[in-house]
Amino acid sequence: MPTRGEAIAELVVLLPMFMKTLxxxxxxxxxxxxxxxxxxMCICKHEGGTMSEYSKRLGLAKGSFTTVADSLEKKGLVxxxxxxxxRRKWVxxxxxxxxxxxxxxxxxxxxxxxxxxxxxxxxxxxxxxQALETIVATMEKLHERRYG
Amino acid sequence: MPTRGEAIAELVVLLPMFMKTLxxxxxxxxxxxxxxxxxxMCICKHEGGTMSEYSKRLGLAKGSFTTVADSLEKKGLVxxxxxxxxRRKWVxxxxxxxxxxxxxxxxxxxxxxxxxxxxxxxxxxxxxxQALETIVATMEKLHERRYG
DNA sequence: AACGAAATGTTAGAATTCTAAGCAATGTTG
DNA sequence: CAACATTGCTTAGAATTCTAACATTTCGTT
Numbered sequence: 413m414p415t416r417g418e419a420i421a422e423l424v425v426l427l428p429m430f431m432k433t434l435x436x437x438x439x440x441x442x443x444x445x446x447x448x449x450x451x452x453m454c455i456c457k458h459e460g461g462t463m464s465e466y467s468k469r470l471g472l473a474k475g476s477f478t479t480v481a482d483s484l485e486k487k488g489l490v491x492x493x494x495x496x497x498x499r500r501k502w503v504x505x506x507x508x509x510x511x512x513x514x515x516x517x518x519x520x521x522x523x524x525x526x527x528x529x530x531x532x533x534x535x536x537x538x539x540x541x542q543a544l545e546t547i548v549a550t551m552e553k554l555h556e557r558r559y560g
Numbered sequence: 561m562p563t564r565g566e567a568i569a570e571l572v573v574l575l576p577m578f579m580k581t582l583x584x585x586x587x588x589x590x591x592x593x594x595x596x597x598x599x600x601m602c603i604c605k606h607e608g609g610t611m612s613e614y615s616k617r618l619g620l621a622k623g624s625f626t627t628v629a630d631s632l633e634k635k636g637l638v639x640x641x642x643x644x645x646x647r648r649k650w651v652x653x654x655x656x657x658x659x660x661x662x663x664x665x666x667x668x669x670x671x672x673x674x675x676x677x678x679x680x681x682x683x684x685x686x687x688x689x690q691a692l693e694t695i696v697a698t699m700e701k702l703h704e705r706r707y708g
Numbered sequence: 709a710a711c712g713a714a715a716t717g718t719t720a721g722a723a724t725t726c727t728a729a730g731c732a733a734t735g736t737t738g
Numbered sequence: 739c740a741a742c743a744t745t746g747c748t749t750a751g752a753a754t755t756c757t758a759a760c761a762t763t764t765c766g767t768t
Contacts, residue, residue, distance in 0.1 A: 416685045417674030423692035424582060424673065425598070427575055430699045432619045434572060445754075450573070463717060471580045476755050478718055500716040500763050525572065526565030532701060537564045540698050543691035544571035550688050551578045553680060593724075611747060624725050626748055648733050648746040 438524050441517055443487075447472065449517050451480050455490060455504050456514035462501045489513060586672050589665055591635075595620065597665050599628050603638060603652050604662035610649045637661060 414422070441449065447470065454469050455461070461469075467477035481504065484490045489510030495503030506514060529537060562570070589597065595618065602617050603609070609617075615625035629652065632638040637658030643651030654662060677685060 415674065416682075416689060417677055418670045420677065420685070420689050420692060421670045421673040423689065423696060424579070425601070426696050426699070427579055427692075428619050429617065430695055431572070431575055433699050433702050447754075453573070464715085469577070471576050473756050474717070475719075475757075479754080482718095498716085498764070502717075522566045522569045525569040526563065528702065529565055529568065532698070534564075536698065536701065537568070539694050541564060541568050541571065543694035543698075544568060544575075546687050546691035547578055547695075548571060548574050550680070550684065550691075551574070551581050553684065554581050554676065595724075612745085621726050622747070623727075623749075627724080630748095646734070646746085650747075 434525060434528055437528075438521070441520065442513055444513075444517075447476075447480050448484055451477070451484060452489060452506075452510060452514045453517060453521075455506055456511065456518070459505055460495060460503050462495075462503060466504065484510070582673060582676055585676075586669070589668065590661055592661075592665075595624075595628050596632055599625070599632060600637060600654070600658060600662045601665060601669075603654055604659065604666070607653055608643060608651050610643075610651060614652065632658070 444452070450470055451466060454466055458465070458469070463477060463481060464474060466481075467474045470477065470480075472480065481490065481492070485492060488507055490504050490506055492502045493505055495501060529540075532540070592600070598618050599614060602614055606613070606617070611625060611629060612622060614629075615622045618625065618628075620628065629638065629640070633640060636655055638652050638654055640650045641653055643649060677688075680688070
């Protein structure tokens with residue numbers, strides 16, 4: 413009989429497949445790749461963050477996020493701004509066009525997920541939501557500082 | 561107030577971050593990259609599957625999985641075998657060495673996850689396990705054929 | 709102030725993954 | 739059976755991401 417940790421390990425490896433299931437068929441928008449879309453959404457929800465913050469949120473290496481930010485800037489969707497007294501730090505803000513596209517992506521994404529889940533019962537949806545909330549709460553606990 | 565589908569959409573995008581949290585710090589083994597390790601585990605648990613099956617399970621494009629299988633074969637960990645009367649299909653089986661390394665990866669992975677979760681209470685662990693089981697069950701429901 | 713250590717962001721090149729086209733084998737339809 | 743579509747896998751080239759090294763700025767200690 414597996415320990416609880418082992419059982420969880422077995423389950424965790426299936427999460428990418430779940431993501432794939434939910435996301436497949438999501439149409440592209442405005443010549444943006446997946447990371448660019450995620451980044452735009454992330455900047456929209458947490459505007460004025462630094463490069464490092466966004467790269468962590470998106471799970472990208474710092475260098476990779478530089479590429480993404482360059483691309484979004486070139487497309488006129490975000491701007492780099494010197495935002496504090498720390499002259500190493502750049503802050504990203506959405507342009508008007510970037511804001512409009514971010515909203516569009518958000519709307520379409522939610523429609524897509526809703527359509528994907530349309531075959532589930534209301535009870536299943538409620539369970540799923542609770543499960544996801546549990547996972548997010550767990551993640552936050554794991555991020556709490558060790559000594560504090 | 562968001563609909564349930566919208567709420568779920570908001571939560572789903574946080575899953576990759578959860579994965580990252582759990583997996584960070586996992587040491588490398590035997591010069592295998594992440595996909596190669598996943599593939600080895602997958603072949604170990606579901607031996608004798610076809611290339612297409614594994615690529616789906618791993619969430620990789622078919623062409624990408626060819627690369628991974630090539631690499632594992634070159635390293636002497638798996639073998640391609642003609643496994644059925646359908647001469648298009650290749651079947652993958654582990655070599656003795658591949659089997660040994662797969663077990664080692666499995667052990668280390670479970671130890672890693674267990675260590676990561678060590679700070680959580682038994683109650684939290686139980687909730688997490690249930691949440692993951694709910695998600696996997698949901699995925700299976702979403703994979704059921706539309707008409708059947 | 710001065711020194712080294714750490715943090716922020718960029719760059720270059722390698723590694724990984726994807727897309728699209730192609731080949732061979734099988735399935736389907738008339 | 740013949741023609742066509744589909745499936746399983748591979749290949750080639752492009753796109754994406756990673757790693758490691760770097761320049762700049764800030765922090766911490768003396």
